[in-house]
Amino acid sequence: MVTEHIDVLVIGAGQAGIAMSEHLGRNGISYLVLERNRIAERWRSCRWDSLVANGPAWHDRFPGMEFSGHGPDSFVPKEEVADYLKAYAEKIGANIRCGVTVRHVQRNQGRPGFKVETSNGLFDAEYVVVATGAFQNPVIPTLVPETEGLTQLHSNAYRNPAQLPEGAVLVVGSGSSGVQIADELLRAGRRVYLSVGPHDRPPRRYRGRDFCWWLGVLNKWDAEAPPTTDHVTIAVSGANGGETIDFRRLAAQGMTLLGRTEACQDGMLSFASDLASNLAKGDRNYLSLLEEADAYVVRNGLDLPEEPEAKIIPPDPECVTTPIRALNLKEAGISTIIWATGFVSDYNWLKLDCFNENGTPKHQRGVSAEPGLYFLGLPWQSRRGSSFIWGVWHDAKFIADHIIKQRGYLAYQGMALPEMAD
Numbered sequence: 001m002v003t004e005h006i007d008v009l010v011i012g013a014g015q016a017g018i019a020m021s022e023h024l025g026r027n028g029i030s031y032l033v034l035e036r037n038r039i040a041e042r043w044r045s046c047r048w049d050s051l052v053a054n055g056p057a058w059h060d061r062f063p064g065m066e067f068s069g070h071g072p073d074s075f076v077p078k079e080e081v082a083d084y085l086k087a088y089a090e091k092i093g094a095n096i097r098c099g100v101t102v103r104h105v106q107r108n109q110g111r112p113g114f115k116v117e118t119s120n121g122l123f124d125a126e127y128v129v130v131a132t133g134a135f136q137n138p139v140i141p142t143l144v145p146e147t148e149g150l151t152q153l154h155s156n157a158y159r160n161p162a163q164l165p166e167g168a169v170l171v172v173g174s175g176s177s178g179v180q181i182a183d184e185l186l187r188a189g190r191r192v193y194l195s196v197g198p199h200d201r202p203p204r205r206y207r208g209r210d211f212c213w214w215l216g217v218l219n220k221w222d223a224e225a226p227p228t229t230d231h232v233t234i235a236v237s238g239a240n241g242g243e244t245i246d247f248r249r250l251a252a253q254g255m256t257l258l259g260r261t262e263a264c265q266d267g268m269l270s271f272a273s274d275l276a277s278n279l280a281k282g283d284r285n286y287l288s289l290l291e292e293a294d295a296y297v298v299r300n301g302l303d304l305p306e307e308p309e310a311k312i313i314p315p316d317p318e319c320v321t322t323p324i325r326a327l328n329l330k331e332a333g334i335s336t337i338i339w340a341t342g343f344v345s346d347y348n349w350l351k352l353d354c355f356n357e358n359g360t361p362k363h364q365r366g367v368s369a370e371p372g373l374y375f376l377g378l379p380w381q382s383r384r385g386s387s388f389i390w391g392v393w394h395d396a397k398f399i400a401d402h403i404i405k406q407r408g409y410l411a412y413q414g415m416a417l418p419e420m421a422d
C-alpha cells in the first residue's frame with residue numbers, strides 16, 4: 001500500500017482543525033486535515049434542532065470573519081455556525097479531506113514521526129495534531145435499568161419535543177444542555193422534572209453588556225486553571241434571544257426541580273438533599289460576578305446603567321423548600337429520561353504512551369508527553385476559553401509556533417568544526 005508523506009497531519013475538521021489549518025497555512029507549513037464526516041459535523045448532527053450558540057455573534061467566532069446575516073448581539077443557530085465554519089475553511093483554503101477515518105496512530109521506530117492508518121490508506125506524518133473534540137462519547141450513568149414504557153436518551157440524541165413519546169420528561173443535568181432542553185419541553189407543554197446538580201450560572205446580560213464581555217474584561221476567559229478540581233457545569237443559554245438561567249423562574253412556570261439523581265430501585269427514583277444548596281451556590285456565583293462587574297465599572301469610570309433589580313433573588317419555590325426525595329416513575333407519568341450528563345473522550349485509536357491513568361491526555365497547553373503529538377480543543381487546554389470557538393484559535397496559534405520551534409531545532413546541522421590547523 002502506498003504511504004502518503006505529510007509534514008503535519010491534523011485529525012478532525014471541527015473548529016479546532018480549521019483554526020489549526022489557518023495557523024499552519026499562514027506559516028507555510030504543509031499539512032492535511034482528515035475528517036471522517038463533514039466539516040463541523042458535530043454542529044450539524046450531534047446537537048438538538050433549536051440550539052443556538054451560547055455566545056453572541058460578535059464573540060463566538062474566529063477573529064478573521066464575522067457572521068453574515070446576523071446582528072452582532074444575536075445568537076446564531078447551530079446549522080449556521082456549521083455553515084460559518086465551512087465558509088471559513090474555504091476562505092483560508094484549508095487543506096481538508098473529508099470522509100476519512102483515522103484508525104490508528106503509532107510512533108515510528110528509530111526515527112521521528114508517526115505512522116497513521118486510515119480508512120483511506122497509510123500516512124507518514126512528522127507531527128500529528130489530535131483535534132477530535134472534547135465532547136465525543138455521551139456518558140449515561142447506569143442508574144435506571146431498561147424499563148418497558150420508559151425511553152432513555154442522552155442529550156446528544158435529543159432533537160425536539162415531538163421526537164419523544166407522550167408523557168412527562170425527567171431531564172438529568174443542569175448545565176447548558178439540560179436546562180435548555182428542559183425549558184424547550186416545558187414551553188412545548190410537557191410536564192418536566194429537572195434534576196439540578198452543582199452549577200455556575202452567570203448573568204446573560206448585566207448593565208447593558210453580555211456575560212461574554214464581562215468574562216473578557218474581568219480576565220476570566222483567560223483564567224489558566226479551573227477554580228476547583230471538581231467539575232462545575234455552566235448553565236448559560238442563547239435561546240429565546242438569550243436569558244439568564246433562572247431555576248426559580250422555571251419552577252414558577254411549572255417545572256419541578258429535584259436534587260441530584262442518586263439511585264433507582266423498583267421504578268422508584270431517589271434524589272439527593274442538595275437541591276437548595278446547589279441553587280444557593282449557583283446564586284453566589286451569579287451575585288459574585290455582578291459584584292466584580294460593579295467594581296470594574298467604578299474602577300474604570302464606565303458609564304453603564306446601574307441594574308439593582310438584577311440582584312434580587314426571589315424566594316425559593318415549594319419544590320425547593322419541600323423537595324421531592326423519591327419519585328415513582330410510573331405514578332409521575334414519566335415516559336422519558338434525558339441524560340444531560342456530559343461526555344468522555346475516546347483515544348483508543350492512539351497507540352501512544354501519553355495518557356494519564358484516567359485516560360485524559362498528558363500535555364502542557366496541548367503539547368503532549370509524546371514528542372511530535374499535539375492535542376487541540378481540550379477543555380482548559382490553556383485557559384477557560386480553550387474549548388470554545390474563539391479560544392481554540394489562540395491555542396492553535398501556540399501549537400503552530402511550537403511546531404515551528406521544533407522544526408528549527410531539527411534543522412540545526414551540528415556545531416561547525418574549527419578548521420584543522422596546519
Ligand SMILES: Cc1cc2nc3c(=O)[nH]c(=O)nc-3n(C[C@H](O)[C@H](O)[C@H](O)COP(=O)(O)OP(=O)(O)OC[C@H]3O[C@@H](n4cnc5c(N)ncnc54)[C@H](O)[C@@H]3O)c2cc1C
Pocket residue numbers: 011012013014015016017034035036037038039040041042043047052053054055060100101102103131132133134135177349376377378387388389390
Ligand atoms: C451542546 C453543545 C453546545 C455548544 N455550544 C457552544 C457555543 O455556543 N459556543 C462555543 O464556542 N462552543 C460551544 N460548544 C463547545 C465546542 O465549541 C463544540 O463542542 C465544538 O464542536 C468543539 O469543536 P472541536 O473542533 O474541538 O471538536 P468537534 O466539533 O467535535 O470536531 C471534531 C471532529 O473530529 C472528527 N473526528 C473524530 N474522530 C475522528 C477520527 N478518528 N478520524 C477522523 N475524524 C475524526 C469528528 O467527526 C468531528 O468533526 C458546545 C458544545 C456542546 C456539546
